Amino acid sequence: MRAKTKTQTAEAVSGLIARYLSHLKAERRASAYTLRNYAITLDRFAAHLRESERLNLASLDARDFRAFLAARRGDGASAPTLKLDLSALRSFFAFLRKRHGIDNDAIAALRGPKAKPRLPRPVSEADAEQMIGRAGVGDDAPWLRARDAALLMLLYGAGLRISEALSLKWRDAPFGETLRILGKGGKTRDIPVIPALREAIEAYRPLVPFACAPGGPLFYSARGKALSARAAQRMVERHRRALGFPDSATPHALRHAFATHLLSAGGDLRAIQELLGHASIAATQRYTKVDAERILSVYEQAHPRA
Numbered sequence: 001m002r003a004k005t006k007t008q009t010a011e012a013v014s015g016l017i018a019r020y021l022s023h024l025k026a027e028r029r030a031s032a033y034t035l036r037n038y039a040i041t042l043d044r045f046a047a048h049l050r051e052s053e054r055l056n057l058a059s060l061d062a063r064d065f066r067a068f069l070a071a072r073r074g075d076g077a078s079a080p081t082l083k084l085d086l087s088a089l090r091s092f093f094a095f096l097r098k099r100h101g102i103d104n105d106a107i108a109a110l111r112g113p114k115a116k117p118r119l120p121r122p123v124s125e126a127d128a129e130q131m132i133g134r135a136g137v138g139d140d141a142p143w144l145r146a147r148d149a150a151l152l153m154l155l156y157g158a159g160l161r162i163s164e165a166l167s168l169k170w171r172d173a174p175f176g177e178t179l180r181i182l183g184k185g186g187k188t189r190d191i192p193v194i195p196a197l198r199e200a201i202e203a204y205r206p207l208v209p210f211a212c213a214p215g216g217p218l219f220y221s222a223r224g225k226a227l228s229a230r231a232a233q234r235m236v237e238r239h240r241r242a243l244g245f246p247d248s249a250t251p252h253a254l255r256h257a258f259a260t261h262l263l264s265a266g267g268d269l270r271a272i273q274e275l276l277g278h279a280s281i282a283a284t285q286r287y288t289k290v291d292a293e294r295i296l297s298v299y300e301q302a303h304p305r306a
Helices: 010-026 032-052 062-074 079-100 125-135 142-158 162-166 195-207 229-243 251-264 269-276 281-302
Strands: 178-182 188-192
Touching (some): 010 032, 010 079, 032 079, 125 251, 142 162, 229 251, 251 269
């Protein structure tokens, strides 16, 4: 039965959003990426409710949610972005029902826009190696060059998300035979450490010019703070431009490369799922399509009868 609630004030709605985001961070251990995107969506939704004077969260109907999504579409939001918006709203209202007794059936029945599934866009093995090599040269201080090479090697050699790589602590190194990673949803997984990765980390650590506490970050900025995801992304952007690589050569593309190259070498799909920390095998199966497309491309270029 839908809860009988009075109309919330704008401040009350904002307070509920703040509690939900705190829940996501502290209890669900959501990634920084999820927290940022959900916060943006819910702030926009709260502004939409204020403008339409529809602040009773329990009494919102399908038309209210559709009006918000239509406004987002009018602002240029793509189908994948609208699906993310709807996912944020569903999660928020599930939290409201469970923690605050605010029940809304309309959001559960709403269907999102259909989006054409996008395949991962990995970089090639040669391009990944070239990017890591490029990071080790240049005009930066030697410790910064070593840092960049070690970070890129973590993404490509261990398949980590950028947030996972940057969450590593100084005490996590030197690496042993495996590296334990805390991933999405607070789930841990063990990643085998290849010699090249171990060597890259060990080349970097002695060069860091700061007093590094065991609980401090493994990767430092030039100012001695924890390296941010945005700074890491800018570093990759700088190297890919220098090499003439496309914009798709992102930190995540190195993680994609880790998966597709393992698959090409005969890796088991379930094992790759575990290494990537995917909750569903369906997410990992996308790489089989990437590998099939790569094989077809090679065939068409090389076979004399193609």
